[in-house]
Amino acid sequence: MNAESSIFTKIIERQIPASIVYEDEKCIVIKDINPKARVxxxxxxxxxxxxLFDLxxxxRDLMGHMMLLLPQLAQSQNLEGFKIQINTGEAGGxxxxHVHIHLLGN
Known part of the structure; x- marks a missing residue:
């Protein structure tokens, strides 16, 4: 780990606690600490x-893996529908x- 590792890398490496919902060899899913929806x-x-500019x-397989995971996660949270958001760059919020996908649902 380098000195510039993101907070997400620190969570993945268990240096910072988080509420982990799912994990596999390619990604980790956590609850947002400042939720904008019920889920x-x-x-x-x-x-x-x-x-995303750095992809x-x-x-390709990693991003596809994460996209295919979204419906499974939504169903595990009893969502009938959901939206996703990926902010890119400072101007994009x-x-x-560290690339991440927000899954939001009520």
Missing amino acids: HLLIIPKKEIPT TPED QEVF
Whole structure:
């Protein structure tokens, strides 16, 4: 881990506690500490990618894996529908520079 690791990397490495909902070899899912809906989960890849602008072709399977996980997570939270959000760059409202998907539902 380098000195510039994101808070999400610190959560993945268990240096900071979080409410973990799901984890596999590619990603971790936690409850947002400042929820904007009844269900507000963050789907975070274990690979530290700062923004969507930094994705490479080798990240295709990882991003596809995370997208396919979304309906499963929504069903596990008894959601009949949901929305997702990915903030990209400071101008796009991104606060933590480690790609993540917000899953929100009521």
